[in-house]
Amino acid sequence: xxxxxxxxxxxxxxxALLVICFFMxxxxxxxxxxxxxIGYVGGYRGKVINMDLISAAxxxxxxxxFVNVQHNRAVLSRERTDTVNLKNxxxxxxxxxxxxxxxxxxxxxxxxxxxxxxxxxxxxQAFAQxxxxxxxxxDLDGIDIDWEYPDMNGAGNVHRKEDKQNxxxxxxxxxxxxxMAGNQSGKKLLLTTAVGGFKAFLDHTxxxxxxxxxxxxxxxxxxxxxxxxxxxxxxxxASSDKDRNDNADKAVKAFINAGVPANKLVMGVAFxxxxxxxxxxxxxGIGDSTTQHLRQADYYFIKDSLVNKKGYxxxxxTMAKAPYLFNxxxxxxxxxxxxxxVDNKCKYVLDxxxxxxxxxxxxxxxxxxxxxxxxxxxxIKPKPINP
Numbered sequence: 001x002x003x004x005x006x007x008x009x010x011x012x013x014x015x016a017l018l019v020i021c022f023f024m025x026x027x028x029x030x031x032x033x034x035x036x037x038i039g040y041v042g043g044y045r046g047k048v049i050n051m052d053l054i055s056a057a058x059x060x061x062x063x064x065x066f067v068n069v070q071h072n073r074a075v076l077s078r079e080r081t082d083t084v085n086l087k088n089x090x091x092x093x094x095x096x097x098x099x100x101x102x103x104x105x106x107x108x109x110x111x112x113x114x115x116x117x118x119x120x121x122x123x124x125q126a127f128a129q130x131x132x133x134x135x136x137x138x139d140l141d142g143i144d145i146d147w148e149y150p151d152m153n154g155a156g157n158v159h160r161k162e163d164k165q166n167x168x169x170x171x172x173x174x175x176x177x178x179x180m181a182g183n184q185s186g187k188k189l190l191l192t193t194a195v196g197g198f199k200a201f202l203d204h205t206x207x208x209x210x211x212x213x214x215x216x217x218x219x220x221x222x223x224x225x226x227x228x229x230x231x232x233x234x235x236x237x238a239s240s241d242k243d244r245n246d247n248a249d250k251a252v253k254a255f256i257n258a259g260v261p262a263n264k265l266v267m268g269v270a271f272x273x274x275x276x277x278x279x280x281x282x283x284x285g286i287g288d289s290t291t292q293h294l295r296q297a298d299y300y301f302i303k304d305s306l307v308n309k310k311g312y313x314x315x316x317x318t319m320a321k322a323p324y325l326f327n328x329x330x331x332x333x334x335x336x337x338x339x340x341x342v343d344n345k346c347k348y349v350l351d352x353x354x355x356x357x358x359x360x361x362x363x364x365x366x367x368x369x370x371x372x373x374x375x376x377x378x379x380i381k382p383k384p385i386n387p
């Protein structure tokens with residue numbers, strides 16, 4: 001033991017810190033016996049959200065999406081409505097005092113400036129300070145980072161090779177400043193991230209290192225589509241033995257192999273479907289050629305208005321654990337999550353000792369069809385709402 005500490009003293013302060021962190025247990029590992037249920041609530045449209053419509057008793061966390069990144073700072077781009085929405089978030093604690101409220105920074109459209117914002121020690125400190133300032137201003141519980149994606153083009157983002165290491169350093173600085181703020185307020189502040197549910201994301205990040213600073217990693221295990229072929233966009237498993245497309249099981253295994261503990265991984269559920277136009281010779285839906293991605297469709301609309309109606313026949317892919325609709329007349333194909341697929345995802349989460357589930361996004365299922373299924377699958381009885 002004495003020789004160990006003599007060795008430590010000979011190291012630089014930075015190297016010593018890294019060595020100590022390596023041997024210390026992960027202080028941000030999760031000990032909750034109950035799985036988390038994280039719902040993303042969208043304020044990016046610039047509308048005031050009616051918090052009365054959010055079933056806070058059925059959730060453990062709400063991530064308010066999104067805070068923008070501009071001039072190397074976290075910024076409320078919809079200042080007028082964001083201010084109202086963030087103030088009103090606290091109303092959810094009247095329904096569920098244990099609920100955790102976070103801001104989510106970035107998203108698909110607002111990830112373009114992350115690379116610049118975290119490029120240097122100085123910029124990372126300023127970025128983290130601006131994010132924590134928003135947290136303090138509205139008395140929230142944490143920060144969620146949704147960078148889509150480090151060292152990748154995304155929606156036309158600035159990106160560079162240094163993103164891989166700077167992604168880790170960003171979390172280290174955010175964690176440092178959150179801990180400082182938490183010590184002052186007496187709250188344990190959370191740091192989470194939404195990540196691409198595919199291996200390429202791991203190739204451009206150091207998730208096995210960054211995870212030490214993070215409470216939960218929200219796997220975006222949806223939007224698996226492309227290559228002009230009708231495939232599931234949010235399937236749990238591969239559709240067949242020959243299927244080489246992405247799926248949730250593949251993502252979970254890849255992140256665990258990269259060094260992320262299972263209990264920090266959160267499975268993504270899609271509260272929306274994707275609608276595709278298939279070619280004129282399409283006969284079965286899945287596996288046919290697509291000609292156009294038409295739109296997204298909210299789950300409540302799919303369930304109430306399309307399943308086995310208006311020419312849409314519903315099918316279940318028992319290998320992929322994913323449903324889909326196919327209209328043989330219009331040649332339209334819809335891939336989505338339903339109660340059956342969500343139940344399978346929740347069972348997978350429990351069987352693999354994962355952290356829980358998250359979903360995008362709340363207003364795509366205002367009738368709580370899928371949220372009720374999540375609670376039922378986890379055998380969670382929502383607490384009575386406080387008067």
